[in-house]
Amino acid sequence: MRETFLPFAKPSLSEEAISEVVDSLRSGWLTTGPKLKKFEAMLREYHKVQYALCLSSATAGLQLALMALELKPGDEVITTPMTFAATLNVIEIVGATVKLVDVDRGTYNIDINNIEAAITDKTRVIMPVHFAGLPVDLDPIYSLAQKYNLTVIEDAAHSIGAEYKGRKIGSFGDIQVFSFHPNKNMTTGEGGCVVTRDNDVAKHISLTRFHGMDREAWNRFGKEGSAHYQIVYPGYKYNMMDLQAALGLHQLPFLDVFIEKRTKLVKRYYRKLAGFDPLILPKQPQYVHKHAWHLFAPTLNSDVAKISRDEFMSKLKQMNIGCSVHYEAVHLYPYYANKYGFKKGDFPNAEAIGENVVSLPLFPDMTEREQDDVLEALYTIFN
Structure with missing residues (x-):
C-alpha cells in the first residue's frame, strides 16, 4: 500500500x-x-x-x-x-x-x-x-x-x-x-x-x-x-x-502536452484493465479525433464486484488512492425532482452511471509507478 x-x-x-x-x-x-x-x-x-x-x-x-x-x-x-x-x-x-x-x-x-x-x-x-x-x-x-x-x-x-x-x-x-x-x-x-x-x-x-x-x-x-x-x-x-x-x-x-500525457496514461489504463471484469471502461467512438481525457471514469460492474460504489471508494482511500464521483444523476437531486417530478427510472442510463461511476487518478505529472499503485489497489480489492 x-x-x-x-x-x-x-x-x-x-x-x-x-x-x-x-x-x-x-x-x-x-x-x-x-x-x-x-x-x-x-x-x-x-x-x-x-x-x-x-x-x-x-x-x-x-x-x-x-x-x-x-x-x-x-x-x-x-x-x-x-x-x-x-x-x-x-x-x-x-x-x-x-x-x-x-x-x-x-x-x-x-x-x-x-x-x-x-x-x-x-x-x-x-x-x-x-x-x-x-x-x-x-x-x-x-x-x-x-x-x-x-x-x-x-x-x-x-x-x-x-x-x-x-x-x-x-x-x-x-x-x-x-x-x-x-x-x-x-x-x-x-x-x-x-x-x-x-x-x-x-x-x-x-x-x-x-x-x-x-x-x-x-x-x-x-x-x-x-x-x-x-x-x-x-x-x-x-x-x-x-x-x-x-x-x-x-x-x-x-495544454496539448498535458493532454498527450493524460492520453498516454489512459491508454495504459486500458491495456492493464483489459478483461478486468469488476470495472466497465468508457467507450471511445470512432468519430473522435482527440479526446481531452479530463477524467478517467469507469463504472463499477456491480454484478461482478459484489460491493457498492461507495464501499469501493472507501477501500481505495484506505489504500491511499484518491478518487471521486463524476457525477450522480442530477434529476434525482431534491430541487429538480420536486420541481419537475423527475423520479428514478426516468433516465436509466444516467442513473446507472451515476450509481456506479468512479473517477480514478489521472493528471499530467502522474508517474507510471503511481499508476501501478492504483492498479495494484484495484487488483487487491477485487482479488
Whole structure:
C-alpha cells in the first residue's frame, strides 16, 4: 500500500507560471488588466475564433451565454442529466425550463438519437456536455439546430483541447464554454471562458460580465484612461483577474502536452484493465479525433464486484488512492425532482452511471509507478 495519499487530480504548474503570478503581485495590478487581455488573445489564436471572453467561472459563462439569447419564461433548454449541477442550475437561474435527454451508456454523453423527440415549439437551446473531455457527436446536433432554428451552447467545461473530426472544440459552431478549475486540463485557479463567432453574443457577455459598464477598470485607471463610464445593461461581477490570467499564460502553451500525457496514461489504463471484469471502461467512438481525457471514469460492474460504489471508494482511500464521483444523476437531486417530478427510472442510463461511476487518478505529472499503485489497489480489492 502507498505510504502517501495519491490525489485523483493535480494541476501542473511551472516555475514560469508561478513567477508570472509573483510579477502580477509586485506590479500592483491584480484584477482585470493587460495580462487578461493577452490571455484572451492567446485563446482566440488557439481556437482560431473571433471572440474569447474570460470569466470568473465556466458557470458564469453558461449563465451569460443563456442570458445573451434573451430567453423568456417557459423557453426550453435541452441538456443531459449526467453532468455537474451547474449545467442545469444556470438554466433555472435565467428563468428557462430544463428539458432532459438520457445519455448513451457507453460514452456518458447525451444520446443524439433521442434529442429530436424532446424538441417542442418552446425549445430554444440544445446544451450538450462533452463529458470527461469526449466530444459529443456534434454534426447531428447542429443539423437539428438548423432544422428547428435553435442555438447550441456546448458545455465544454471538460474539453478544452479536444477535437471533433479534426476540428478543435471551440473552433466552430455557436457557443462553447470552457472551465479552468484546478482539476481541469489547464487552470487559472478558478475561471472559465466563452468562445463564439457571434458578435451580438460576445457584446452582451462583454457587458454583463462586469456590471454592465461600457469599459473595464484597466481602461479607466490607466494614465490615458477616463474615470467616467456608463452603465448600459444591468450586469454581474464575473470578471477574471490578472492574477488568474498569469497562470493561464503559461498553461495554454502546454495544454496539448498535458493532454498527450493524460492520453498516454489512459491508454495504459486500458491495456492493464483489459478483461478486468469488476470495472466497465468508457467507450471511445470512432468519430473522435482527440479526446481531452479530463477524467478517467469507469463504472463499477456491480454484478461482478459484489460491493457498492461507495464501499469501493472507501477501500481505495484506505489504500491511499484518491478518487471521486463524476457525477450522480442530477434529476434525482431534491430541487429538480420536486420541481419537475423527475423520479428514478426516468433516465436509466444516467442513473446507472451515476450509481456506479468512479473517477480514478489521472493528471499530467502522474508517474507510471503511481499508476501501478492504483492498479495494484484495484487488483487487491477485487482479488
